[in-house]
Amino acid sequence: MSVTVRAAAKFNLHLGVGAVRDDGFHPLATVYHAIGLYDDVSVSDADRWEVVVTAEDRIAVHEVPTGDDNIVVRAGRALTEHHGIGNAARIAIHKGIPVAGGLAGGSADAAATLVALDRLWSLQTSDDDLLSLAAELGSDVPFALVGATAIGRGRGEIVAPVADNGAWWWVAVGNEQGLSTPSVYRAFDELTRGGSGDPEVPEPLLAALEKGDVELLAEALANDLQAPALALRPDLAQTFADAEEAGALAVQLSGSGPTVLLLCRDATHAREVAGAMQALDHPRVWTAPGPVAGAHVITY
Numbered sequence: 001m002s003v004t005v006r007a008a009a010k011f012n013l014h015l016g017v018g019a020v021r022d023d024g025f026h027p028l029a030t031v032y033h034a035i036g037l038y039d040d041v042s043v044s045d046a047d048r049w050e051v052v053v054t055a056e057d058r059i060a061v062h063e064v065p066t067g068d069d070n071i072v073v074r075a076g077r078a079l080t081e082h083h084g085i086g087n088a089a090r091i092a093i094h095k096g097i098p099v100a101g102g103l104a105g106g107s108a109d110a111a112a113t114l115v116a117l118d119r120l121w122s123l124q125t126s127d128d129d130l131l132s133l134a135a136e137l138g139s140d141v142p143f144a145l146v147g148a149t150a151i152g153r154g155r156g157e158i159v160a161p162v163a164d165n166g167a168w169w170w171v172a173v174g175n176e177q178g179l180s181t182p183s184v185y186r187a188f189d190e191l192t193r194g195g196s197g198d199p200e201v202p203e204p205l206l207a208a209l210e211k212g213d214v215e216l217l218a219e220a221l222a223n224d225l226q227a228p229a230l231a232l233r234p235d236l237a238q239t240f241a242d243a244e245e246a247g248a249l250a251v252q253l254s255g256s257g258p259t260v261l262l263l264c265r266d267a268t269h270a271r272e273v274a275g276a277m278q279a280l281d282h283p284r285v286w287t288a289p290g291p292v293a294g295a296h297v298i299t300y
């Protein structure tokens with residue numbers, strides 16, 4: 001028997017970052033948004049933990065570890081330890097989310113693994129326990145469980161849904177070279193000289209989401225990691241310039257980058273913008289709607 005769970009990519013409509021805490025993490029006030037780029041994770045019983053990774057075209061599968069380093073093995077072990085059982089599984093990941101792109105693909109896989117193994121072994125883990133296990137695996141993992149659009153606080157692990165009445169369309173423009181999340185946070189520390197007020201989620205963004213108004217949303221996007229990421233990767237400025245030329249309503253770095261998200265008016269506009277970006281020499285371009293669901297079972 002096998003169970004397959006689908007989990008979505010995320011990016012941050014707003015990413016407010018405060019001064020680094022004593023534990024090395026930064027306090028966040030963020031608005032997470034799940035978009036229609038997916039990894040599928042299939043689990044089945046095995047004698048020991050095993051990971052197999054495949055990917056859609058244009059996704060660099062060789063960058064994903066297949067041993068214990070893969071976050072899905074950490075997820076599986078966390079769940080078995082929580083229940084005091086000795087089971088193991090073969091975990092097959094099919095990636096549709098670009099790797100090391102700031103789209104939280106590994107976090108999506110971890111969330112999918114928790115849900116899939118819980119179903120495979122009929123563990124009936126409570127939602128609260130799944131969220132706690134997810135938080136231990138990574139700051140973005142709880143959001144990957146809940147999906148849609150949600151506020152994230154703490155280091156990102158405390159999530160609460162927000163009203164989002166939009167049917168948004170995005171173009172994601174990937175980059176061949178990944179960007180390490182800790183290095184972007186370090187560059188943030190240098191740029192802000194360790195200081196920065198308490199981050200807040202801005203009201204105009206919440207109003208834009210509630211109204212489902214794309215013009216207001218275009219005005220309200222913001223990401224405190226964008227400047228440090230651009231300082232590390234000045235080449236990304238060209239992607240921003242090209243996105244404006246391609247007619248995007250707004251352009252923003254996804255999380256810690258290097259993927260760039262372009263807000264579009266509707267699905268037709270998104271296809272046009274994606275075509276224009278390809279013509280401007282960006283081969284890794286995806287169109288995606290949002291918000292979409294968090295990790296959910298698709299076959300078992």
Ligand SMILES: C[C@](O)(CO)[C@H](O)COP(=O)(O)OP(=O)(O)OC[C@H]1O[C@@H](n2ccc(N)nc2=O)[C@H](O)[C@@H]1O
Binds near residue numbers: 030107
């Ligand atoms: C950039 C974002 O994707 C925005 O949602 C996240 O903040 C990153 O989340 P993530 O990849 O799940 O991060 P984690 O695996 O928890 O942490 C990786 C590293 O990122 C840095 N980190 C992460 C989250 C946070 N609030 N402050 C940090 O400084 C720390 O150096 C940490 O060691």
Ligand SMILES: Nc1ncnc2c1ncn2[C@@H]1O[C@H](COP(=O)(O)OP(=O)(O)OP(=O)(O)O)[C@@H](O)[C@H]1O
Binds near residue numbers: 069
């Ligand atoms: N299941 C996985 N999928 C992708 N990468 C993984 C996985 N498990 C471990 N990794 C490692 O984690 C690194 C970051 O991967 P990921 O695709 O999650 O980055 P990201 O989207 O930038 O994450 P985030 O936005 O959460 O910072 C990869 O370079 C890879 O070495």
